[in-house]
Amino acid sequence: MSEQQKILIIGGVAAGPKAAARARRRNPQAEITILERGGLTSYAGCGMPFFISGMIHDYKELYLTSYGVARDANYFGREKGVKLYTRTEATAIDRQNKVVKAKNLETGEEMEFPYDKLVLATGASPFVPPIEGVDLKGVHLLNHPDDSLKIRELVDTGNIEQAVVIGAGLIGMEGADALFNKMVEVTIVEMQDQVLPNMLDADMAQRLQRHMYDEGVDLFLGDKVLRIEGDEEGNVKGVVTEKNGFVECQLVIMASGVRPNVQLAADAGLEIGEARAIAVNEYMQTSDPDIYACGDCVENVHLISGKKVYTPMATYANRQGRVVGDNVTGGESTFKGVLGTGVAEVFEMNVGRTGLGEQQAKNLGYNVITAVSSGLDRTHYHARHGLVQFKIIADADSKRILGAQGIGKGDVVKRIDVVATAITFGATLEDLSNLDLGYAPPFSSPIDPVAHAVNVVRNKVDGLAETIKSQQLLEKLEDGEDLLLLDVRTAEQFAPKHFKDDRIMQVALGDLREKLEEIPRDKEIVTICPMGIRAYEAVRTLRGAGFENVKLLEGGLNMWPFDLEIKKK
C-alpha cells in the first residue's frame, strides 16, 4: 500500500470520525480527510435527551471529549492529524476517476477530493410526517444537537406546560421522559398500539405502559396526528389526533423514525440492499471494493435470522467505523452482524431487548416457546434491590435461545447483555441457566433472574409448569368463564390489593395441603402471587394432589398490567 494514500470520509458524526481515527493510528502517513455537511462533528447524539432534562448542564458537553476538548477541525487536525471540512456537502461520487465532488454550504464553492479509499458515513435523516403545521414555531425534531438546544431554550422559558411527542420509539420516549423530568405534561401519540414497537413485545410494552399511566403520562396508542394547529403568531397551540381530537400543547417533538441517507451512494450506482440502506459485506465494503460504508446509512445482517435489517444504532456506527478504519489501511476486520440489542432508561424504568421478539420468531417459522418471570435484581435484603421482569423467547425444538426482553426498576441491562452474549454463541436454555455469573448480595441472587426466567421456560417445556399470560387471563375473565383465581398469599398480604372478582379465593400456600378439600376439582384454576414463585409451588402441590387443570399467572401479579376489577363483557 502506498504510504501517501488518500482516505476520504463522507460524514463526521460517529462512524466517520471513528474510521478516521482508527485509520490514522494504523497508518501515520495516509492523507485522511473528513467532509461533514453540518457544522458540528463527532457529537453525542444520544446525549440530547439528557441535555433537555438538564442532567447535562452545558451544550458544549455534547461535543467535548471526556477530557474536555471540543471535537472540531482544530482537534482533528492537531490530535488526530485528520483534515476536517465542515459545512461541506459531498454532491457526487465519480467512481471512474475516484473523485468526490463537494460544495461548501457557506460560500457555495465547489471542490473536488480525490480518493484511494472512500468511506460513506452519511448517516440517516429524520422522517418528517406529511402533516399540516410541521413548520409552526414550537415544532421540533430531535435529531441534531441544535434541535435539543432549541427545545431546552423553549422549556427553560417556563412557558411550556404541555407537550406532544409524535412517535413512541426510542427517541420519542427518551424525549418525552426528558420533558416529563422538566415537569412538562406529556402526551405521546403512536400509530402502533404499543410503545417501543421495534423493541418490546406487546406484553412487555403493556407493563411499561401501565407504569407510564400510573406516573401520569398520556399515551395515545393506535392513534395518529392529523394536523398541528397554531395561533395567529405561528406558535403551535395543539395537535389534532384521529381518535382523541384536539390536545393543547406549546411544544411538539416529531420522532417518527429515521431513514438512511443513501442518495449519494445510489446516484453513484452503488448497491442499495433489501432493507433500503447501503448494502455492504462483512468487511463493510459496498458493491465498489474501494468504497466502504458504515453507520446509520448501511443495512446489517441479523445474526439469528440471517435477514437484512436496518438498525441505526450508535454502537454499530462506532464498531463499524473501527472495522472500516482497519480495512482501508490494509486490515481484514469484519463486522458479522447484529442482534438488535437495545436498552433505555425511560420514566425511571430500565428496558431492554436482544435477539428476536416473539412475533418475529413466529414469523420466521420457529416453534416458539416463551416465559415471563418476575424477580428481584439482587437479594431482597439489600437496600438497592429492584424488581425486574424478563421474557425469554426460545425455540422449543432446538432449545436455542432466540431473544430476551426485560423491564424493571432493577438492573435489566446486565442481563440483556448476558443473553446477547450467550445467543451470539447459539446458547441453549440449559447453557443459559448454567452460566457461572457473579453473585454477591449487592449484585444478584444466587440464582440470577435470567437463569430463573430460563428455568421457567424449561419447566414449561418439561410440563412441570403450565402458565397463563395476563392477556389470556383477562380475556377469559371478561368472557365470564367459570374459573377459580387461587391467590396463595397470606390473608394479610392478600387484603390490601387483589382481584376484585367473585371468582377469587385466598388460600395461603402454607395452608394449601390441608385445605385441598375446599378447592373445587371441576374448575380451571389459576394460581396467583406477586412473583409467580408461590403460585408455581401451588401448581405443583395441586397437580400432585390430582388436580388436572391448574395454571399459574405467568410473571405473577407484577406482570398484570390491567385493572384488578374485571368488567365482564
Added chain:
Amino acid sequence: MSEQQKILIIGGVAAGPKAAARARRRNPQAEITILERGGLTSYAGCGMPFFISGMIHDYKELYLTSYGVARDANYFGREKGVKLYTRTEATAIDRQNKVVKAKNLETGEEMEFPYDKLVLATGASPFVPPIEGVDLKGVHLLNHPDDSLKIRELVDTGNIEQAVVIGAGLIGMEGADALFNKMVEVTIVEMQDQVLPNMLDADMAQRLQRHMYDEGVDLFLGDKVLRIEGDEEGNVKGVVTEKNGFVECQLVIMASGVRPNVQLAADAGLEIGEARAIAVNEYMQTSDPDIYACGDCVENVHLISGKKVYTPMATYANRQGRVVGDNVTGGESTFKGVLGTGVAEVFEMNVGRTGLGEQQAKNLGYNVITAVSSGLDRTHYHARHGLVQFKIIADADSKRILGAQGIGKGDVVKRIDVVATAITFGATLEDLSNLDLGYAPPFSSPIDPVAHAVNVVRNKVDGLAETIKSQQLLEKLEDGEDLLLLDVRTAEQFAPKHFKDDRIMQVALGDLREKLEEIPRDKEIVTICPMGIRAYEAVRTLRGAGFENVKLLEGGLNMWPFDLEIKKK
C-alpha cells in the same frame, strides 16, 4: 421409580433445601427429609456482613423468604411438604442397608433414617488458625448468622474502637468493610502479600489496596498473627503480628477460609477428590450412584483448565441443589463446572473476576497476553458514571479469552458476567469485542469498556501498542533508568497531579505533532495520561514519526497504585 421413594438430605443451609424443594416439585409423592446439625436452616450466609453493617436491620431477615416467612420446620412442612429435623447430626452412613444414623444434639436420642437416594450437602467449616487466644471474648468467626449476631451486638455497645480481621479473602474483606461502615478502625492481616489472593491478580489487588489505604484501612500484607492477647477478664485487647508487632483491638474476626466437611462421606468410603472435597461426576453423583453431593462439600471442574478445584460459593450450591433435585427424581441434569466467577462490593469499590488469573494461566502453560484498561462505565456526561478498570487475560496463540478481572466505582460486575458468558463458549478476543451489547448513555459507552479492554489486547497482539505496566515502570524509575515520562495532558490538567520526577516532560497531545523536534529520540519514552487513551494516540503519533522505543503506561495514571514521587534506589 417408586412413588414412595425416600429422599434423605444431610444439610439444611443452601444446597440441601434447594435439592429438597426441586425434588418435591418434580415428585409430589416422595418422602423427603432434611437433617440439619444446626438450629437455623436455609439462611442467607452471604447477608451476614450486611447485618453487621446495619443495612439489614432485623436478624430474622437472614432466614426469611422474600415474602417474609421464616424458613423453619413449619415452613418446610407446610409449604414444601418436606420433613426437617434441626439440631440433628448425621453420624454414619450404612451404604449396604441404605440407612443414615443420626443423633439429636439436644436430647442425645439416636435415630435411623432409611433412604433410596441420599444427598450430602454437609457444607464447609471455617478454618481456625492454631494460635493462642482464639478463645478470648471478642474473637469471632464469621461463618454462621449467630457469629454475625454476636459481632453486631458487640459493635452496637459502642465499645469497639478497633478491630483486627485475620484474612483478606472475600469473607474477611466483607467483614472488615461492614465494621468500617460502623466507624470501627480496621486492620486486616493477611499472610499473602495482597488482598483477595484467590480472586485478583497482584496488579488489580494493588489498585484496591491503594484505595483502601486512601480510605484509612490498615493493611498488614505478607504478615501473620502470632497470638491474640487478652486482659484479666478474658477480653481481647490486641493481636501480635510477626512484622507489625502489637495492634490494639477490642474485636477480632477470624476469616482464614473454610474446609469442606467430608468426614461423613470419607468414613462411608466415598471417594474424596484431589481438591480434598467430595468427588462427584457432572450429575453430582458420588462414587456411590445412590448418593449425591452438592454445595460447599464437593469439588468442581474448572471449565477452562479442566482441573479439579475447591470453590465454595452460594451460587454453585443453589444450582447444584437444583441439579440434584432433578436427578434424585429420575432426571438427567448436569452441572458442567465452574469458571470461579466471583464479585464483591468492598469499601465502595466493585471488584470481580472470572476464569483464570494471569499467573494461573501461565502455570498451565498458556502463552499468556494481558492488558489492563481504564475507562468509564457509561458516558462521561451521565451523572452516574464511574471509573472501571479491566484486565483481560488471553492466550496469544489461540486468541481465546482465559479470564478477566475488574475493579472500580463503576459497574464492573456486568462486564464480568459478560466475559464469564463469553468464555463459557470459548470466545476469542475478536468475538468479545464484536458483541452486540446494549448501549444507552445511562448504561455504557458506544464501545463498552470490556470491548475497549479487549481492543487494547488486540492492539498489543498486532504490534500497534506497546505498553508498560505500573510495577515495571516503578522498577525502572527506582533503578534510575534514563527514560522519558511524556505526559500528554494539557498544562492545566498536568499541573495539579503528576509524577514528581526530573524525567518528566509535559506536551499536550494536540501540540505533539508540532513539537516532535523537542522530544529526544535516544531515550525510551513512556507516554502518560489518566486513562491511557491519549497516551495510546501519542504512541501512534511518535511511532509514525519514527520514534522506536515508545510505550504507554497501561491503564493510565488511574492504574498507578504507587506514590507519584519516585525514590531512586
